[in-house]
Amino acid sequence: MMKVVKGKKKASVLLALTLAGTMLISACGSNNETGNKATGGEATSGKPVTLKVEVFDRGNSPSGSTITNNYLTNYVQDNFGKPNNIDVQFVPIPRSEEVQKLNVLMASGSDVPDIVFTYDSGTFYRYAQQGGLTDLGELLDQHGPNLKKFLGEDTLAYGNYQGQQFALPAKRAHLGKYSSFVRQDWLDKLGLPVPQTTDELYTTLKAFKEKDPGQTGGKVIPLGMALASAQYEPLLWSFIQPVTEEQRYTLTQQLGSNDFPILLPGFKDGLQFMNKLYNEGLMSKDFSLDEDKKKLNEDAAKGLVGFFSEDDMNPFYPDGLYSTLQANIPDAKLSSVDVYTDSEGKHPKPEYAPVGLYLMVPKSSKNAVEAIKYLDWMASENNLLNMQNGVEGENYTLQDGIPVAKADAPDDVKNRVYNWGDMAIISNGKQLGDTDRNVEAYVLGMPEQFQEETRNALTISRSDTIKPVLFDHPIEAQAKYGSALRDKFNEIVVKATMVKPDQFESTFESIMKDYMANGGQAILDERTKAYEAMK
């Protein structure tokens, strides 16, 4: 008998605990709700509409604020929600698993936010193809004049799926991708000029290896390489020969969000050059293991790398590659250079599509109008500027119309806009009217001593660029095989580069055959057909 009583007691304690727990949790929830309702209800009468908006959670909210309750969410609620009697709620999604989590939300149907987004064009196409999205074309005309003007035709075209506006892509502020960098102090030490062409680069790399100007004790890596687009794309694209429009449309292969030159004339020559550099010991030996560029960054920061290509601004961030390099080797100097040259003497390199996030409204959403109104509000007046930069005079000052963050602002003021990139979803980067000013905003955001080189790098990354090829409808084979072929492309680069020179031909043959058989041919066929239909 005693035992039973004891058990009951335990059970009731447990029950009470769980109850208390759920009550606590629900209490928190309802607290928020009433709080929001109170603010929303004051402005206009009637029950406010709840608009749910996805937000990336990077787990970096400063103390005192959360991802769903911070300066920017309040800014949105006060300036957009209250006046329109809309209660804007933010639904956090962990950045690292955005697509998986979004898939689950979309499949659930009922619980999905009214505005969702992804960087992955394949995911967008899949949703559109399976009929899960709202056509926003008419709504945009009716409720989003400012937004339509802000995004512009070029950008909106990327959200068009077979004549229907299933996504509103965010507008990208700066389309440049890559620049190259050389150790100026090594060149000076050896009395060498800055290399201007691919041939001169080869001579320079040889000199770096033989004379080891950095006194690395034989550890010198003349050309820093990684298995990442920023490192091999500038090299490979510069070997592509001039092509006709038809070739550009049919022979390019888009895998994921990037265009790949795999079938374009000259691709093989590019690989052969990489093969030569690798086999002569001029390139990072373990580049095939370095998909996240960590090793390259580490080697470059240690002062072992003579020349490398990177995303244009990457080396210059505070505590980034360049500042670590200078901390290790005080007289090290990096110059931004544009070296890889094609047969016409140009320095071609790909540029970004003019889009960022793909913003979508799920078909199950009942608040598509409010969703467009919200995005339109963001595009009008100074709202975007305020969301991206905070309060003038407190967070930033204007220099020639370019907002410059105040370095001496107290932390709690700085923290106001800690996730502006994730909240100001209609734009990728700061929008100040034209590209030059957008770029200058990036420059002024860098540490002062690096601003000049940053400006150079951003100029290089914008010159002689190759625009991505856009069809009027998505190529289905690309959606299907894209990510598998993306891996295969890396395999091609790795194998063709690392094989002994006398086996290059046969290796290249066999991996290309494998590539074509696993979807490459299907993409080629479909693109050829699509091009003919477009003419």
Added chain:
Amino acid sequence: MNTRVYLRRYWQLYMLLILPVAYFLVFKYGPMYGIIIAFKDFNFFQGINGSEWIGLDAFKEVFAMSDFYKTLRNTLMLNFLDLLFSFPAPLFLAIMLYELKTVWFKKISQTILYIPHFISWVIIGGIVYQVFGTQSGMINNFVTSLGFEAIPFLTDKNDWLITYLIVGVWQSAGWGTIIYLAALTGINRELFEAADVDGAGRLRKIWSITLPSLKPTIVTLLIINVGNMIAIGFERPYIIGNTAVRDYSDVLSTFVYRIGIESGQYTLATVVGLFQAVVGLVFVLGANYLSKKLADQSII
């Protein structure tokens, strides 16, 4: 004893069973419903029921993919090599530990051997790159300082196989000893004493007493391992593998990840999963049947 009396006496035991049975129903049998995705053109927004039936089209598509056969071959190859090298390792280790007479040394060794099992593969991957890297790996730093050519442990596919096996043994062998050690504690000590009296040496005792007593355990584990021939963990090949050795490191689980999670082709991924399950079942039953015939040991 009639049923009512029996139930009245033992109902608590049946109650205890409810939770585990519910667990299997909810988490192991329930999801099997999803298998029908393999026969449907799965559409996200229409759900499993709303999607259209496509018969065996998805199977035909998978069996026409060259990558499917490559990953199937690699899965079998890696598992077979594992069976050859990683399977006996814990057995040897367990016997060695059993032979140790110093208690504190034995305990310390066991703890050290177990640790790798608790390290996440992601971290092991990091360690592997630090140790086996060509340009700045620990081993190759030593090799090149002696004036030899660096060994591409991670980027040459044959060398990579060795790395893969070594890392696997290092990670799992210690943990694998637990089952053997448990079985070893069941051996009657008198057998050893009798053997001592008969003048048997250490090796003789291991061969004639220890190993025979471990036979049922070995056979059970062997059957389970053979049953898993077609299944392969995702982390080890995915993390230890890299682009340069894709010819060997690409296995069914990474293949499913690529077409299912990355490309969103759930139907094809389900087909591969179902294929693995069916072949796995055949392997288990086959191994069980053989061992019943040959060694008179079986688990079913």
